Amino acid sequence: MSGDLKWNKIFGAGLGTAFVILVVQQASGLIYHSEPPKKMGYFVDAPEEAAGGETAELPPDWGTVLPTADLAAGEAAFARCQACHDGHQGGADKIGPNLWGVVGGPVEHRPGFAYSDAMTKHKGEVPTWTYDALNSFITAPAKYVPGTKMSFAGIRDAQTRINLIAWLRTQGASGYAIPAPDPARQPGAAPAAGGEAPVTEGAAATEATGAAPAAGGAAAPATTQATPAAPPAATSPAPANH
Numbered sequence: 001m002s003g004d005l006k007w008n009k010i011f012g013a014g015l016g017t018a019f020v021i022l023v024v025q026q027a028s029g030l031i032y033h034s035e036p037p038k039k040m041g042y043f044v045d046a047p048e049e050a051a052g053g054e055t056a057e058l059p060p061d062w063g064t065v066l067p068t069a070d071l072a073a074g075e076a077a078f079a080r081c082q083a084c085h086d087g088h089q090g091g092a093d094k095i096g097p098n099l100w101g102v103v104g105g106p107v108e109h110r111p112g113f114a115y116s117d118a119m120t121k122h123k124g125e126v127p128t129w130t131y132d133a134l135n136s137f138i139t140a141p142a143k144y145v146p147g148t149k150m151s152f153a154g155i156r157d158a159q160t161r162i163n164l165i166a167w168l169r170t171q172g173a174s175g176y177a178i179p180a181p182d183p184a185r186q187p188g189a190a191p192a193a194g195g196e197a198p199v200t201e202g203a204a205a206t207e208a209t210g211a212a213p214a215a216g217g218a219a220a221p222a223t224t225q226a227t228p229a230a231p232p233a234a235t236s237p238a239p240a241n242h
């Protein structure tokens with residue numbers, strides 16, 4: 001008798017377990033409904049991890065970094081753009097527009113090129129390819145101009161971008177002034193006193209006008225006042241390389 005009961009219990013326990021397993025299977029089937037991914041393949045957009053680090057980073061202090069940039073390295077870096085861009089004067093548009101003179105030029109600087117709506121929208125917001133704008137765009141094109149048809153992941157390394165922009169500038173844009181060094185952008189000046197913020201904005205605004213005379217201590221009085229190093233550097237001539 002008691003033996004029968006024991007087997008009943010064991011059998012019952014087994015059934016119960018099987019039932020539980022079934023239920024769990026069904027439920028997880030509902031919860032983890034495995035559908036094919038909506039977007040197949042992968043979008044080669046690496047700078048995700050940069051998002052955290054680089055947004056916190058100060059933009060380059062162009063007045064300091066451009067005169068010392070490695071132009072040869074910049075030209076070499078342009079190899080990554082050449083699949084889609086010609087950088088020569090008079091060169092044709094390819095998948096992307098010719099980039100001769102784009103530095104400091106208007107966004108959508110090639111009238112004949114079929115730009116994306118995204119780029120046209122961007123032009124309405126930031127009309128000039130300032131150093132900052134170019135730097136942001138090249139860091140992560142799809143992030144800076146969402147919807148751009150420039151399908152390029154971006155260049156992660158800040159120095160590579162600086163070299164590239166410095167070299168691009170020599171391609172028909174050496175007249176575009178290099179701004180005076182900006183103390184607010186010097187390493188270590190990062191979370192500067194609240195008063196520093198307008199300085200950066202002012203500098204950026206001056207740059208955006210495209211006119212920004214490099215020698216213009218007057219353009220950013222706060223800058224000059226903040227650093228004794230500004231005047232000599234401000235006169236640093238734009239390298240006249242080609």
Ligand code: HEC
Pocket residue numbers: 077078080081082083084085095096097099102106107108109110114115116117118119129134138147148149150151152155164
């Ligand atoms: C896969 C092709 C491709 C690659 C690679 C590429 N671009 Fe582009 N680029 C484009 C296209 C297409 C556009 C037009 C974007 C739009 O209309 O949204 C463009 C636009 C631009 C613009 C804006 C031009 C203007 O007239 O406003 C700049 C600047 C630029 N690219 C720079 C670069 C640089 C620098 C590199 C290399 C680091 C690069 N691109 C790599 C395809 C490419």
